[in-house]
Amino acid sequence: MSIWEYANPVKFIRTTDLVLPWVAAGAVICLVTGLVWGFFFTPDDYRQGSTVKIFYIHVPAAMMAINAWVMMLVTSLVWIIRRHHVSALAARAAAPVGAVFTLIALATGALWGQPMWGTWWAWDPRLTSFLVLFLFYLGYMALWTAIENDDTAADLTSILCLVGSVFALLSRYAVLFWNQGLHQGASLSMDAEENVADVFWYPALVCIAGFILLFVALVFLRTQTEIRARRSRALLARERQA
Helix, strand or coil: CCHHHHHCHHHHHHHHHHHHHHHHHHHHHHHHHHHHHHHHCCCCECCCEHHHHHHHHHHHHHHHHHHHHHHHHHHHHHHHHHCCHHHHHHHHHHHHHHHHHHHHHHHHHHHHHHHHHCCCCCCCHHHHHHHHHHHHHHHHHHHHHHCCCHHHHHHHHHHHHHHHHHHHHHHHHHHHHCCCCCCCCCCCCCCCCCCCCHHHHHHHHHHHHHHHHHHHHHHHHHHHHHHHHHHHHHHHHHHHHC
8 A cells, every 4th residue: 555545535535534533532632631731730830830831832832833834845845746636735724724833832932921031022033933934824825825726826835835944944943053042942852951840741742642633633624625625616617618
């Protein structure tokens, strides 16, 4: 069995119909468990107090905002190289989900930053690159909407996705590229000196799993919708020609 078999829209829909309920259920279980565990059964931080619990939403959302763009990059490259329509539609389906995750990360970051830094916003390298990434999400979605021909839209948005990947990279590694800035280093790290304490680490991992499963479920659902919408447009075009 080859992965390219799922480039067939019928097989993609049939397979995701079977998987989607399980992924959605896993997302709900992980999110409810992780958030309840994190917000109600972990102590306040000795420096940040209860504000630290924004971490359980902010970090997973920020991770998925970047990884959603990476997924769009991969599927866009598949479209450019192999011309599989499902991959282009999957990239289109992922964009609004990634944009919402980016907005959540920006909003929760501001809620955390105000009591910690004394300001809602700072032109920190990571924050700035993250804001630019959000603007790229908006531009990507607008470009899809502005162009009537789906193949042309897929080509141009794929190029835009390649350019925007620079800011996805900067959003992830800006702290390493620039030593100056308010934003702290990685909270979840293999380095024991940088990593958060285990009491915060374990519920955070459950929340991250929940966000990943939620992303997968939403992308599956939205890709199915995009496939059906493309079919409808094709049928309408044939009827007009007839």
